[in-house]
Amino acid sequence: MAFLTLVIGNKAYSSWSLRPWLALRHAGAVFDERVIPLRQPETKPEILAHSAAGKVPVLHIDGATVWGGATVWESLAICEAVAELYPAAGLWPDDPAARALARAAATEMHGGFPEVRKAFPMDLKRSPAERPVSEAAVSEIARLCALWGDLRGRFGLGGPFLFGRFTVADAMYAPVCARFDTYRVPLDEVSLAYVRAVLALPAMIEWRRSAQEEPWEIAY
Ligand SMILES: N[C@@H](CCC(=O)N[C@@H](CS)C(=O)NCC(=O)O)C(=O)O
Structure with a gap:
């Protein structure tokens, strides 16, 4: 058993879960992963068993570390x-001014x-297709x-x-890169290149592949 366990939602839909998962992968961390399918009758009690905040992701840090054991919620x-x-x-920039930004x-x-989150829900099972951009977004x-x-x-x-x-x-x-x-x-050249760089990360490719193999479907 690893000393870290990340509790996440379905990889196809849980955008908040993707964020710390990428950070852990980037850090080369060895961690256990526990997926709780979203929007099922047992979803809420299962999440509540890990965090009173009732949301995923949740990170459990084993008690045998200098941290003395901790449960951390909220992706950031x-x-x-x-x-x-x-x-x-090096998950934050070295330069203090850059780090602040x-x-x-x-x-x-x-x-x-x-508005972007509402108009373009993350759905890694969906085939790419243009969707009109709402005025609000x-x-x-x-x-x-x-x-x-x-x-x-x-x-950069x-x-x-x-x-x-x-x-x-x-x-x-x-x-957001996945949603776009x-x-x-439609994006400008710099943003498009950035989106492509993020999507080409090996960890991102791995997450997407697992998402597409998941049995659960949610129709947004
Ligand atoms: N602010 C939270 C948002 C977490 C969140 O909304 N998670 C969703 C899944 S992506 C969730 O747990 N939904 C289950 C529920 O509300 O029952 C974070 O940054 O971690």
């Missing part, structure tokens, strides 16, 4: 814990973009592209991600 807080558990993975970008995703898409373009332009020299190398900020935006791909949302 879990990513933070992974960054602390695996400092060598990476945290701001990650937090903006954690608390924002409700237009300004959020423009903000996403502007943010990505700004960060890539200022910090060392690699294809927002701060060059992969960081928690990319983990947080990965589901599934619904063929």
Whole structure:
């Protein structure tokens, strides 16, 4: 048994679960994974058995560590814990100013973009097809592209991600990249290249493959 267990929802639909899973994979962590299928009669009690917050993802850290055992909920807080558990993975930029912006970008995703999330639910079982962009989502898409373009332009020299190398900020935006791909949302060149880089991550490919093999279907 690994000292970390990540409790997640179905890989096809649980965008919040994907984020810390990517961070753990990027860190090279060995962890157990427990999938709780969403929207089933037993979903809520099963999740509540892991976290009183009643949402996945949840990370259990074994008591035999210096952490003395902990259960962490909320995707961004879990990513933070992974960054602390695996400092060598460089899950935040080294430069303090860049790190502050990476945290701001990650937090903006954690608390924002409700229209994009509503209009384009993550569905990794769906064949890619264009979906009209709702008026409400237009300004959020423009903000996403502007943010990505700004960060890539200022910090992206060392690699294809927002701060060059992969960081928690990319983990947080990965589901948006998947949504933009599934619904063929028109993007500028820089944003499209960024989406492609995220989707080409081996961990992302692995997650998508597992998602497509899952038996559960949810019709959004
Ligand atoms: N703010 C939370 C959101 C978590 C969330 O909404 N998770 C969904 C699955 S993607 C969930 O647990 N749904 C089950 C339910 O509400 O019963 C986070 O960042 O982890």
